[in-house]
Amino acid sequence: MKTLIDTFVIAIYALVISLGGKYTLKTIHDQVQMMALEKAAIGLGSMEKIARNLTTK
Secondary structure (H helix, E strand, C coil): HHHHHHHHHHHHHHHHHHHHHHHHHHHHHHHHHHHHHHHHHHCCCCCHHHHHHHHHH
């Protein structure tokens, strides 16, 4: 009986850890995606100055 209870408790802990990890990874993924979209919406800075420095002598 003790072995059965221990197995049940371990299964619950494994389930909680796996679901918690999945939630954490999804949250991180969503935040990184949102940050990338915000950066894309802002756009890149002007590259004209760098291009002139590379092309002129």
